[in-house]
Amino acid sequence: MKTNIFPAIKLTALTLMFFSGLYTAVIWGVAQFAPNGGKGKMITVHGKTYYANIGQTFTEDKYFCSRPSAVGYNAAGSGGSNKGPSNPEYLAVVQARIDTFLVHNPGVGKKDIPVELVTASGSGLDPDITPRSALVQVKRIASVRKVSEEALVQLIARNTEGPLLGLFGPEKINVLKLNLALDQLN
The missing domain is CATH 1.20.5 (Single alpha-helices involved in coiled-coils or other helix-helix interfaces)
Structure with a gap:
């Protein structure tokens, strides 16, 4: 021993x-x-500082919605819900998110909602959505802001980032940067 x-x-x-x-x-x-210096990507606009690599909540109809967060966008407590896809509580939360999305986006069918807009990411802090998730919100934002849908589609295209090195991962859009650009558009 x-x-x-x-x-x-x-x-x-x-x-x-x-x-x-x-x-x-x-x-x-x-x-x-x-x-x-390893402190994250920060953006300062009108004296207010935002972390671009941490998901933000946008609840007003005039903005593009972020991916839902299981931790309330609290970077100190990153994590998922840990509930499986057959858990009744989880299914109720997802259904509530679908219902809310449909209320705020009339004309969009349930089958047209990208899954990432109603399910939280593993960290609960994902700052990005796919171009498809942004495009499904164009009608609502165009209506609220009195901007043409074509202008919003072009804004989405300008803010779309390609895969890493052109190979790894999907196309994505940082929702914070997109919404800041949207405010500049008006």
Whole structure:
């Protein structure tokens, strides 16, 4: 037993020092070379600062809706709901989101709603939606803002980011940036 316990204690101490000290310092050092010193993507408009890489809530009909959040867009408590697709509570929440979306977007059929607009992401903080999710909201926003649908479609196209390196992931639109551009449009 003594032959195993001392090496285990040494390994525990070494691992503790490595992961709580050296590894943390290396990751912090690498983050200093990232944009904004590893503090995230920040956008300042009219003296107000927003984090572009954290989902924001937009509830007014004049804005594009973000993906729902299971954590109320609280970056300190990132996480999903942990409820499976057959959980009755989860299904009720999704149905309520569908009903709300249909009320605010007349003329859109239930089958036309992209799933990402009624289900939360794994982190609950996803700042992006797909172009399809933005396009399904165009009629509502055009009506409220008295802007042509074509102008909104062009705005969506200008704010669409392609896949990483042209290969990895889907096309996406940062909802905060899109809504800030929308405010500039009027």
